[in-house]
Amino acid sequence: MVRENRVVLEMPSLPENVGLARLVVAQMAAQMQFTVSDIEEVKVAVSEAVTNAVVHGYGDAPGTVRLEAAAGPAGLEVVVSDRGRGIANLDLARQPAYSTDPERMGLGFVFMENFMDTVEVESAPGAGTRVVMRKRATRCGPAIASSGT
């Protein structure tokens, strides 16, 4: 039985908050019917989305990143949004190995799409970015209560 729950976290766009966001969502996922492996995947997806907001959303002037995590019968929904620069060309940004930064691999969206069931992105220059990711839980009972993976 999954009780509905929804948590909203607003945090400055600092790298140290990426791990904090992972922890919050991992804890929520651990209380749902996800396997340990699923939870690891959710952590990566959340990390990618929040890192994008931190690295690309605001440039040098920090802004606010909003994390919403909701648990319900359909599974887990995570929304990561910012009110920053926005993405000029979304199709291009979602292509694997595309990055505006030569030091980066451009794999954020690839991981989000592989590790979550659905990923929706809304963005426009100057209008911020909103990423909605969902994952269905398919096992019986929370991971923490079972033996083995």
Next chain:
Amino acid sequence: MALRGGSLWVRMVGELDEATADQFRTEVEAALDRTRAHDLHLELSRVTFIDSSGLGAIIGRYKRVRRAGGRVLLVNPAPAPLKVLEMAGLLRLMEVVQADPDVAAG
């Protein structure tokens, strides 16, 4: 970190993400400069998390070592980081080895 027979062994601990990637980058670059090691062994048994920011830091060191003709080996990765490394294609570039963790790194 330890230098063994021309290879720099780095024992990594914790999470490798946007918050820690720069420190990893800086420390390994400094150790490679100092030791002039030819190969790089990254001991990963105590790495609990890697995302694409962490991968980028690893790839940067890989490029440097490869330019000098050396190899980068990933030692004892745990399942979750290993999946991320594999998905990014890094296992086509770097060998994964299992070694005794107490012997492996200094």
